[in-house]
Structure formats: C-alpha cells, structure tokens
Amino acid sequence: MRLAAVAVTLSLLGACASTGAGRPSGPVNALYSQLDLASKGYETALQQSREGNLEASQLTLTQSLDRLKEASARCGNTSGCDPQRFFSVFDRLLRLKDGDFSGDQDLDSDVAPSQAALAASKGGVSSLPQAQRSVTLLHGQKLSELIAMNGPVKAALEMWLTQMRPQLMDAWVNYQYLRYQMWPQYEKADLPEALLFGIMAKESGGKVHAVSRSGAAGPLQFMYATGMRFGLSNDSGFDMRFDPAASARANAEYINEQLRIFNNNLELTIGAYNGGEGRMRRAVGDDTSVSFYDPRIYNQLSQETRDYVPSVLAAAWLFLHPDSYNLRFPKIDGIPGTITLKRPASLSELTVCLGSAGGMNDGWFRTLRNLNPRLDPQVTQPVGTSLQLPKPLEQAYAARCVDGPWPILAGDLHRAVVPVVVQDVPVVSAPVVRGTSQYKVRRGDTLISIVRDLHCSSVQEVTEMNGLKHHHLAIGKTLKLPVCR
Template identity: 80%
Template sequence: MPRQLWWVFFQVKFVMVLCPAIRFMRLVPLAVAFVLLSACSSSGGTRPSASVNALYSQLDEASKGYETALQQSREGDLQASQSTLTRSLDQLKKTAALCGNTPGCDPQRFFSVFDHMLRLKDGDFGGDQDLNGDIDASQAALAAGKTGAASLPQAQRSVTLLHGQKLSQLIAMNGPVKAALEMWLTQWRPQLMNAYVNYEYLRFEMWPQYEKADLPEALLFGMLAKESGGKVHAVSRSGAAGPLQFMYATGMRFGLGINNGFDTRFDPSASARANAEYLNEQLRKFNDNLELTISAYNTGEGRMGRLVGSDTSVSFYDPRIYNALPQETRDYVPSVLAAAWLFQHPESYNLHFPKIDGAPGSVILKRPASLSELTVCLGSAGGMSDGWFRTLRNLNPKLDPQVAQPAGARLALPKRLEGVYASRCVDGPWPILAADLHHAAVPVVTAPVAPPVAASASHYKVRRGDSLISIVRKLRCSSVQEVSEMNDLKHHRIRAGQVLKLPACH
C-alpha cells in the first residue's frame, strides 16, 4: 500500500470533530473499508457498468449527507446532525466495501470524496472548503496518492500533528494568545511578514529537519518569527545566535559548535535539526505539554523542571508557574503560539502572506563579486522591493558579505534568480556600478584618537547589565572565545563585580 494512504487512515480519527455530542463516532470500520478498497484497481478506458454507476451515485449521496450533517451541527441541531452523519458514514462504508468486489469500480473516486471530507471538517460549513486549515488541498493530494503531488511547493505544509494531536487543538485561544495575535497583526506585522519571506527561502533547508522529527511546520515558523525573524546571523545581547537563537552551551549539547571556523548555530539546517531534537526531548520530559516545552526553550529546562516538578499536566498559566517566570517568558510562549496559528490560518485574520517561489538554486560566478555587489546588480528583481541582501546572506551563511568571492565560486540563491544573474550581473553596467560602489575609498580619520582601552588596562570589572559580547564589542580588541578561555568561563557566564583579564590590543 502506498505510504501516503497510511497517513489517510491515521488521520481518519480526526475527520468528524463536529461537536462533543458526535466526536466519538465509530470510524474504525470506515478505515477498514478504505484498507480493503485500496486493494482494488480501476479498469481504465472502459465505460462504467450500471452496478458501478449505482455505487458512484450512493457515494455522492453519502458525501452530500456528510455536508448536511456539518450544516446541521453548525446550526446547533446536534440530534439531527448525529443521525445524518451516522447514515452517511454507514452508506460510505458499505459502498466502499462493495467497490472492492465490483469490477470496474475506481477506488480513486472514493479517496477523492474522503479527501473532500478532510478539507471540509474545519471549514465554515457554508460550502467553501477551508484550504487554510489543518488539511489543505496539497495534503489531500498526497493522501490520495495523486501523481505529482510531491512536487507541489506547499505539499507538506499542512502536516500539523504534534505527537498524534492536532496542533490547533493544543493552542488555547486565551487572553495572552489573543493579545499576541493583535501584536503580530499590528505593531509586529512588519517582523511577521519579513519572517515569512525569509522562511520561504530557507524552507527547503529547515522544514525537512522538522518533518523528520515529526513536528509541525507551523511551530517551526512560530519559533523562527519570534526568535530571529528569519535572520540567520542574528545574535542576542545574551549571546544566543542563529535563526533559532541557541546559547553556545545548549547548541553544543545538540551538535552545534565551531566547524572549520564557522559557528554552526548560524547554519539553518543544523539549527532546525538541533531545535527539533531539543523540543522532542522536552516534550518527552513534560509529557507532550507544548506550552511548558516552549517555555523551557526560552527560560531553560532546569528552571521549568524545578517549577513543574512531577505534575506535567499543570498549565503554563497556572499561577504557580506563570507568576514564577520572567516577563520575557510570559510573553514568549503566547507569541510563538500566535505566530504558529497565523501561519496556519492567515485569511481568518485578514492576513495575506505573499506568494513566494522559494525553490533553491545556485550560480557559478563568472566574475569576482561579493554578496553586497550581487545585491546591487540584482536590484528589485522578482518584485523584491527590499532587495536580496538578506536572502543572499541567509543562503550563504559562511560568507562575509563584503568579501569578493572569486570567479568559479558557487553561490546559493533562489532558483528564479539564476537567469537574472546571467542577464544583469555578468556583463553590462550593473556589475561595474556595484564594483565601483563597493571599492569606494573611505576617508581615513586623522584626528587624535584615544588609545585603545585594553592597551592600557589588562583588566575589566563587570558592571550590572554587561554581557561578554557587549564587553568585547565595547573594547574592540578581543574575541569572545579568547576572553572566555583566559578567564576559564563556563558557558560565557559572568557576574557583576567580577574582574576579567583581557588580552592586549593588537
């Protein structure tokens, strides 16, 4: 049996979530019927017999009955809805079983109806399919085993189960989440839109890591939007780095570190893998309590473990937990969940994400160029009004954007820019202009300059609010790693009043 069909049978238990009165309808026989049905095959090129046409008519009646049950449930007539639903499911089960024993009966017709049900289950029950819900058209195509479905750019977007539970059922639409939704739709809207665009171009690197870990894509986007906005080289004041903001020690625990001089926390694929491993570790620890797990990612698993103790069923919003957490974490958890919710249901909030073709590509440089120079040549190609600098940086995280790469070097960029590079950045005025701007001479400051701080003082007393990164940046003559090693610091931790030894400026 095709692997995609097993997904259908696994999902069948979620099909009829209409209301508490009919939530636990008997669906196992229906799943069995579809298992039997998958064994039959259609006889293409022949006109259906009268018996096959009769089965198709019954199938259509069952489908209409299901939609009627949804409408009745929406109108509050639960008794009639349950009765109609029972009849339509019994008819569907019976017809599906007969199809397996009827020559010429096409099982694809039955799979299509089943997919139609999946797509309607979270809809508005008014006849329009909810393609922005937990099951969309691309997923339905995968479930039915349609050819070419895997090539759809959003084919896996709607896999939104978290360890057997629908993500939408795990997101409590409470006051804090609603407040975060308003923030994402107003003051944080530019960050949300930029995060979406950045993510679309990183998706081919990050989403497969979540998919392997059996985690929903919406959660990945929610964390990315809140942590870095999709800026691969983001670094916080506390030293967290990369698109998913790993602290150095935590990153080391999940395989992130320095590799040939490159901090792999800045690698989108490696960062997504480490993030997924961390979340699954904490989900096991907190018995699949998503809010506690997200909280642990922000405030530390040690603190959350001490607060929660053995009662992993406790709510994140329980005063014993919520009031003991810093304000940052109280805001962080609902913000991540709200961004994940908007990723799944944008149109329900009058939000329209741009259509992005994020297919990956690459070019072999025909002439030396830096990422900055390429940004100038590419201009606003493809309607990218903000330019391509961030995307080029994200896709080539190991490169200094100001350093020219030699001819023959391969650079990653969106596939749709391959032709633009060939037409704009190889010959003509744009690469000449870009090179001229890039190599412009900057006047040398000749005014007296105060001697470097570290040259006259080999020690520094840590002040309240200092971080190792802020100290290094302020002194301008040290590296974080060098200072950390000189002072035997664990995980780059410092405290107010501590006196640090500093290397001399060079």
C-alpha cells in the same frame, strides 16, 4: 466557502450584541437551533471527507457554512442573541478542520499554494495530504487542540497582526527561502512545521545571522552551551548556530527532548526553550499535566517567558490559519537554485545588480546572506564560486550580473574608499618619576586620598607597586609611593 467569511460576519455582529440577561426569546432559540444544526452538519462533512465521499462532503459543508453564516448575520439584529455563542462555535469548527478535508474543496487549507508546490518538488515531502498531516500534528495530536485560545494567546495574535506585523511578514518571506533546509529536519522529528515557524518568527524573524544581547545566535537563537550540547560546534571557524539546517535539526532534537520530559506538554516545552529547562523543571516538579498558566507556574517565570510562549503559539496559529484573521502572506517561490560566478562578486555586489528582480522590493541582501551563511557579504568571491539563491534568480543573475552596466556599477560602489578622519590627540607630558618614597598608612587614609596628595600618580599605579588586593589598606602598613618632580 471559507470559514474566514463567517469570521467577518462574526466580527460585525460583535458590535451589535445585546446584553439582555433574560430567558432567550423564540427567535433567539431558533437562531441557536440553526447554530447547532450548522455545527452538526460540519461534523458530518468531516466524517464524509474521512470516508472518501468528497462530493457529499462538499455539499454538506457548503450547506453547513451557509447556515452558520446566515444565523450569525441575523444574530446581530435579534435582541437577546449572544454573539459569543457563535464565536465559540466558530473557534471549535476552526480547530476541527485541521487536516481533515482533502481533494479540491475550497477551504482555508493548512498548506499555502507555495508550500504545496514545494512539497511536490525534489527534496520536499511527497504529497500535499502528507504535508497537511505533518503541519498540523504533534506526535499524533492535532496542534490546534494543543493551543489554548486564551487571553494571552489572543493578545499575542493582536500583537502579530498590528505592531509586530512587519516582523511576521519578514519572517514568512525569510522562512519560505529557508524552508527547504529547515522543514525536513522538523519533518524527520515528527514535529509540526507551524511550530518551527512560530519559534523562528519570535526568535530571529528568519535572520540567520541574528545575535541577541545575551549571546544567543542563529535563526533559532541557540545559546553557546546549548548549541554545543546538540552538535552546533565550530566548523573551520564557522559557528554552526548560523547554519539553518543544523540549527533546525538541533532545535527539533531539543523540542523532542523536552516534550519527553514534560509529557508532551507543548507550552511547558516552549517555556523551557526560552527560560531554561532547569527553571521549568523546578517550577513544574512531578506534575507535568499542570498548565503553563497555572499561577504556581506562571508566577515563577520571567515576563519574557510569559510573553514568549503565547507569542510562539500565536505565530504558529497564524501560519495555519492566515485567512481566518484577514491576513495574506505573499506567495513565494522558495525552490532553491545555484549559480556559479562568471565574474568576481561579493554578496553585496550581487544585491545591487539583482535590484528588485522577482518583485523583491526590499532587495535580495537578506536572502543571499541567509542562503550563504558562511560568506562575509563584503568579501569578493572569485570566478567559479558556487552560491545558493532562489531558483528564479538564476536567470536574473545571467541577465543582470554577468555583463552590462549593473555589475560595473555594483563593483564601483563596492570598491569605494571612505576616508578615515584622523583627529589630533593632544599630547600630555607624563610626569617624571624619580625613585620611590615610603608612607605609613594612618586612620582615615584611603588610596584615593593618598594618590590625590601625590599629584602625579594613580590608584592603579600605587596598587600595582604595593601588590594590594581590592584596594584594601591596613593601618600602620608601609606603602611605596612614586616620587615626582
């Protein structure tokens, strides 16, 4: 039994709501009583789960959710019943559930099956319950309790589920292949994985080599100075902001630094990451308990930061509760693998010969670049080079990229030479300059008017000949001018 099923029922009854403002009728009160019983039963199931009584917890949980589903369905057909009351209970139960159920209960788990498999693999966290706690907790606080489900966050949820859905799905896929490098950095820092995903989804969509117009770079978009402050320097010509593990470590250090400054106020911390910690500190002052949405704070921030904070939180929320929003992330086997090149190849050539192996219809170029950020994708790597790639591609490489037609085709395409078109540039004869003449500046003269009368020079040339600064002319000043024939 999943909360998602109740969400569907609620969405249907919302359209059937009555707007009557009178006192609730007997049938309505009966439905509200059912709602209260369902809520209390759900809390009882949580407590039973915490005490280890999983069989009783499952039974109580099933009965409670059945009661909630039945009552919410009847609300849509009962005059005077307020569906918002059911929505509020649903939202509360969704928050209560984070990390509190264990065992084999069929719930909308905070950890997807692909994450659970990775958690049990070498290099991952040791067990699923630990992964759940790490996913949902921020320094001992439930992440769900820190995310205010207000208008801006709900609007951001809609954006991620509609216009920005392709970016969200790409970010999910990219993150699953980068997870083994990035998530351990957050786990060590006692930060929730959902927050890491939310920031990355908003910043770069999981494109390791992303660079913004302002110069922010890498999967988590560090500015150069901030990156340097957290150890993202230059390593033999490689900008460490593009290294997924190093970038995640630096991001975790930054987030924890700002959480200490803002007394674990998550929204202010995320706002500082986007808009600058200095600006956020000046806006907040000594009152770190103030809400990010308080007009005294909110109105001082740029529109970008106002949008950024709820967008990050909404992406983190969807990471935790995709099923509750009719969202299905693809199952990704993100276990890392390695190959040693048997024949020279570039990342571009490997992309061609791998094709859609493993069901990747969009091809593997982005993933290969993300996992090998130090390599130029167009440069052919020699035999013996070790490359990182998803483990399922190890067999695909051996089958497709060592022998046969695909590496030959890939190499042929890669070596193609695109002709360079050389356009004829008209030759303009330069005027012959013979010596210089002198000119005394008169009232009303400008450099442009003086040069225009010469018919053979430029403002830059006259400026340089006379050592002028900022094109400043003084009346009576004698200028040297070129003499042209």
